[in-house]
Amino acid sequence: MNAALPPQVATEFRRTLAAPERPLLTRGGWATFTVVAYVLLVLVPALNLLLPASHPLHVSDYVVTLAGKIMCYAIVALAMDLIWGYAGILSLGHGLFFALGGYAMGMYLMRSIGREGVYHSDLPDFMVFLDWKTYPWYWSFTDHFWYAAMLVVLVPGVLAFVFGYFAFRSRIKGVYFSIITQALTYAFMLLFFRNDTGFGGNNGFTDFKRILGYPIAAPGTRVALFVATGVALLGALLLARWIVTSKLGRVLTAIRDAESRVMFCGYSPLHYKLFVWTLSAVLCGIAGALYVPQVGIINPSEMSPANSIEIAIWTAVGGRGTLVGPMLGAFVVNGAKSWFTQAFPEYWLYFLGLLFILVTLFLPRGVIGLLRGRR
Amino acid sequence: MLSSALCLSGAQAIAPELVRDLALGENEAKVKAIAAVVAGGEAGALSLLQALQDGEVQTAGDRVLQVKDNVATDLVTGAAVQPLPEPRDEVVLNNRVRRDLATAIAALKLTSDDRATRLAAAKELQRGADDEMLPAIRRAVDKEQDAEIRSLLTLSRATIELGSPDKTTRIGAIRALAESRDPNTKTLLLPLLDRKGGDFVEPDSDVRAEAELSLRAVENRLATGEMISRVFSGISLGSILLLAALGLAITYGLMGVINMAHGELIMVGAYATYVVQNLFRSYAPGAFDGYLIAAVPVAFLASAATGIVLERSVIRFLYGRPLETLLATWGISLILIQTVRTLFGAQNVQVENPAWMSGGVHLLSNVVLPYSRIAIIGFAAAVVTLIWLLLTRTRLGLFVRGVTQNRSMASALGVPTGRVDTYAFGLGSGIAGLAGCALSQIGNVGPDLGQSYIVDSFMVVVLGGVGQLAGTVYAAMGLGIANKFLEAWSGAVLAKIALLVFIIVFIQKRPQGLFALKGRMADA
Numbered sequence: 035m036n037a038a039l040p041p042q043v044a045t046e047f048r049r050t051l052a053a054p055e056r057p058l059l060t061r062g063g064w065a066t067f068t069v070v071a072y073v074l075l076v077l078v079p080a081l082n083l084l085l086p087a088s089h090p091l092h093v094s095d096y097v098v099t100l101a102g103k104i105m106c107y108a109i110v111a112l113a114m115d116l117i118w119g120y121a122g123i124l125s126l127g128h129g130l131f132f133a134l135g136g137y138a139m140g141m142y143l144m145r146s147i148g149r150e151g152v153y154h155s156d157l158p159d160f161m162v163f164l165d166w167k168t169y170p171w172y173w174s175f176t177d178h179f180w181y182a183a184m185l186v187v188l189v190p191g192v193l194a195f196v197f198g199y200f201a202f203r204s205r206i207k208g209v210y211f212s213i214i215t216q217a218l219t220y221a222f223m224l225l226f227f228r229n230d231t232g233f234g235g236n237n238g239f240t241d242f243k244r245i246l247g248y249p250i251a252a253p254g255t256r257v258a259l260f261v262a263t264g265v266a267l268l269g270a271l272l273l274a275r276w277i278v279t280s281k282l283g284r285v286l287t288a289i290r291d292a293e294s295r296v297m298f299c300g301y302s303p304l305h306y307k308l309f310v311w312t313l314s315a316v317l318c319g320i321a322g323a324l325y326v327p328q329v330g331i332i333n334p335s336e337m338s339p340a341n342s343i344e345i346a347i348w349t350a351v352g353g354r355g356t357l358v359g360p361m362l363g364a365f366v367v368n369g370a371k372s373w374f375t376q377a378f379p380e381y382w383l384y385f386l387g388l389l390f391i392l393v394t395l396f397l398p399r400g401v402i403g404l405l406r407g408r409r
Numbered sequence: 410m411l412s413s414a415l416c417l418s419g420a421q422a423i424a425p426e427l428v429r430d431l432a433l434g435e436n437e438a439k440v441k442a443i444a445a446v447v448a449g450g451e452a453g454a455l456s457l458l459q460a461l462q463d464g465e466v467q468t469a470g471d472r473v474l475q476v477k478d479n480v481a482t483d484l485v486t487g488a489a490v491q492p493l494p495e496p497r498d499e500v501v502l503n504n505r506v507r508r509d510l511a512t513a514i515a516a517l518k519l520t521s522d523d524r525a526t527r528l529a530a531a532k533e534l535q536r537g538a539d540d541e542m543l544p545a546i547r548r549a550v551d552k553e554q555d556a557e558i559r560s561l562l563t564l565s566r567a568t569i570e571l572g573s574p575d576k577t578t579r580i581g582a583i584r585a586l587a588e589s590r591d592p593n594t595k596t597l598l599l600p601l602l603d604r605k606g607g608d609f610v611e612p613d614s615d616v617r618a619e620a621e622l623s624l625r626a627v628e629n630r631l632a633t634g635e636m637i638s639r640v641f642s643g644i645s646l647g648s649i650l651l652l653a654a655l656g657l658a659i660t661y662g663l664m665g666v667i668n669m670a671h672g673e674l675i676m677v678g679a680y681a682t683y684v685v686q687n688l689f690r691s692y693a694p695g696a697f698d699g700y701l702i703a704a705v706p707v708a709f710l711a712s713a714a715t716g717i718v719l720e721r722s723v724i725r726f727l728y729g730r731p732l733e734t735l736l737a738t739w740g741i742s743l744i745l746i747q748t749v750r751t752l753f754g755a756q757n758v759q760v761e762n763p764a765w766m767s768g769g770v771h772l773l774s775n776v777v778l779p780y781s782r783i784a785i786i787g788f789a790a791a792v793v794t795l796i797w798l799l800l801t802r803t804r805l806g807l808f809v810r811g812v813t814q815n816r817s818m819a820s821a822l823g824v825p826t827g828r829v830d831t832y833a834f835g836l837g838s839g840i841a842g843l844a845g846c847a848l849s850q851i852g853n854v855g856p857d858l859g860q861s862y863i864v865d866s867f868m869v870v871v872l873g874g875v876g877q878l879a880g881t882v883y884a885a886m887g888l889g890i891a892n893k894f895l896e897a898w899s900g901a902v903l904a905k906i907a908l909l910v911f912i913i914v915f916i917q918k919r920p921q922g923l924f925a926l927k928g929r930m931a932d933a
Contacts, residue, residue, distance in 0.1 A: 118732075124732045124735070197913075200914075201916075201917065203917070204918070206916060206917070209731045209732065209735060210916065212667075212732065213632075213667070213871055214871070214916055217867070217868060217909045217912060218909070220909065221905070224902050224905055227902070228902050260922060268555040283814075339864060340860070343669075343736070343739050347736060347740075350736060380747070382746035383743045383746060383750075384743075384744055384747050386740070386743055387740040387742070388740065390736050390740020390741075390743065391723055391740040391741060393725065393736075394733040394736050394737040395727070395737065397731070
């Protein structure tokens with residue numbers, strides 16, 4: 035199938051590998067970056083905390099939480115773009131890594147509830163309900179924030195590394211890879227739905243009281259989480275940008291466009307793919323860990339295959355292979371989702387479905403492609 | 410009531426002191442009297458006990474009366490008593506007497522001419538029969554012609570005889586138990602081998618040896634039964650998977666199109682069946698049992714039409730871009746789900762089985778094969794055969810195989826690949842509709858029906874490999890049977906997880922599935 039590359043791909047291929055080092059961001063890019071960083075890290079928190087609720091410029095708690103949540107999604111979209119947009123690997127299991135990060139953080143949050151649960155026990159309510167006497171071994175040390183934070187990175191990272199190593203080593207790619215990642219997240223969803231797995235079954239974790247000693251619903255904590263998410267998002271963007279402008283990024287793009295040729299040139303695609311795949315999973319884990327304290331709940335439905343496919347559409351709507359585009363896509367699609375599901379809930383699926391179809395048919399380069407095409 | 414009509418003529422045959430014991434005696438005396446009545450087996454025994462059970466027996470002084478509709482009959486003399494004597498007392502029965510009474514009535518009913526009555530009585534006796542019933546049961550076993558009732562009675566007899574002081578009787582009973590097809594015999598035989606404080610419960614070693622033999626025979630039979638039912642439910646699950654995945658195997662194999670809306674095409678077929686069912690119920694209630702015959706082609710056409718529209722309007726533009734196709738078809742699936750929700754509501758709808766599908770074949774005592782499952786297995790086999798004939802014996806099949814193997818070469822030889830694509834996609838979608846029709850008979854029909862099958866069907870296709878019907882069949886059957894066996898061992902959820910993990914590992918070893926088309930492509 036790959037015997038003869040279309041000429042334009044071949045040219046692009048040569049260009050990608052031989053292109054000179056590109057700057058991290060253009061001058062205009064840095065200007066935009068600074069403005070966005072100022073808005074996220076200074077303006078919104080100030081408008082929320084300092085202005086009274088009646089003030090026209092006041093940013094409500096609802097908006098802060100919603101924006102914080104969508105920023106977590108934007109990190110996921112960014113991670114998805116790294117693996118799909120740049121390496122051409124469509125993962126339908128990124129919701130799994132997101133949820134695993136969320137569960138790792140959730141374990142810490144559950145343990146910091148202390149004895150304030152319904153049963154006033156040291157154990158979380160669901161364990162009391164199951165008549166468990168002690169924490170299972172995998173819950174040990176999770177009452178320490180730093181250990182939980184380490185799990186947030188390690189669990190998705192190690193899982194992705196092991197899974198990716200075997201998958202990429204056997205040169206599984208394309209739709210096969212997509213489908214087995216889907217099976218992976220589906221299997222984990224079934225596993226987490228079981229009560230005996232020790233993660234709260236259907237209900238997952240909820241009713242968190244505090245994080246690092248601060249009450250979790252207090253305005254100050256919310257804004258702090260928002261800012262932390264903003265920092266993570268901007269940091270992830272810079273990191274991703276640094277990767278795709280480096281030689282590593284160019285090899286990745288080359289693998290996407292013509293894997294066999296890259297191999298014939300003497301590169302081993304395994305390591306490149308594995309690196310970016312694992313990194314992508316870790317980013318998702320971090321996003322999940324930031325998401326859970328802001329939304330206040332994590333349950334196995336986050337691992338449903340449908341959720342993971344939605345991540346792909348954020349990326350596609352924004353424009354694959356642009357980094358900024360998928361972040362934009364996450365905002366557009368999730369903003370539309372919050373609006374639709376409140377205004378006309380029955381039309382949301384029509385809208386989402388049409389979005390999937392129209393974007394793939396008419397906007398292969400996404401919104402960003404549209405904007406750049408106009409200019 | 411038959412019993413009260415008979416009682417006038419029959420009651421006299423029973424000794425008067427027994428009747429008095431039954432009505433006036435202490436509980437102990439009542440129990441003995443019941444046993445004596447059964448052992449005697451007189452003509453009026455059944456009606457007397459029945460009247461006692463129904464609370465029709467009353468006492469006035471030392472006279473025993475049966476009072477029914479304000480007419481009293483003296484149970485000793487059989488004479489009608491006018492007017493009703495006052496005061497009267499009801500006969501009080503405690504639970505023990507009541508239980509004995511029930512088994513006694515059952516034992517007496519064994520002589521009934523009606524097969525259903527005898528069967529019910531035999532089943533009642535299974536729940537607990539006393540030694541006193543033994544003569545009645547023995548008589549019944551000797552006379553009984555019906556095999557099912559006879560085996561039930563033999564089991565009851567053996568249960569009682571196990572407690573007999575006579576060694577040969579006990580051994581005979583144990584042998585009879587070994588031949589029984591009832592799964593409960595195991596619990597009867599096991600206690601014989603127990604020890605109580607160093608001594609065997611059963612003192613005689615010959616009897617113990619016999620019991621051990623019998624137990625082994627019973628256990629073997631139970632294990633065989635379990636094995637059969639597990640294999641059967643595995644094949645049944647495999648047929649469902651096969652139906653769900655077959656269409657996918659054709660569309661994916663032919664066009665490399667990952668159709669995420671495949672599950673929703675199954676759902677369309679199920680809803681088409683639902684609509685046909687409703688039409689039959691409204692306009693042809695007499696022919697309701699035949700609605701499935703009409704539903705099969707309707708489901709096929711509904712899904713095939715949906716599929717062809719999708720192919721012409723969306724998928725055609727995405728050939729050669731599998732990942733984009735995946736996303737676009739996912740979008741289609743969302744739209745189909747929401748459309749069905751809008752048309753039929755978000756709740757599950759009721760699809761009734763035709764009458765001939767209820768019930769099943771009793772293969773062994775612990776193995777019942779439901780007709781609905783047998784029908785689905787047969788249906789899946791028929792569909793596979795038809796598809797195989799279509800692919801190997803027709804011109805369209807030749808084209809489809811040609812395009813699957815080498816699209817550009819087929820095109821160069823004059824095969825209208827575009828039209829073949831449309832037909833093949835319609836065919837694959839139609840098979841999904843057939844799967845929906847079959848699934849509607851055994852599961853819930855709701856808007857989310859398709860979502861629950863999509864991962865499974867993909868697993869079948871991935872495992873079976875692309876482009877070969879046989880691969881899909883083997884993969885579906887293998888997954889179905891493996892699933893059922895793992896389920897018995899580890900529970901349903903863990904079994905499913907284990908299979909998913911197995912497939913993920915399997916793909917590492919054989920990325921092309923079990924049966925791959927041989928070719929020379931570097932990237933496939």
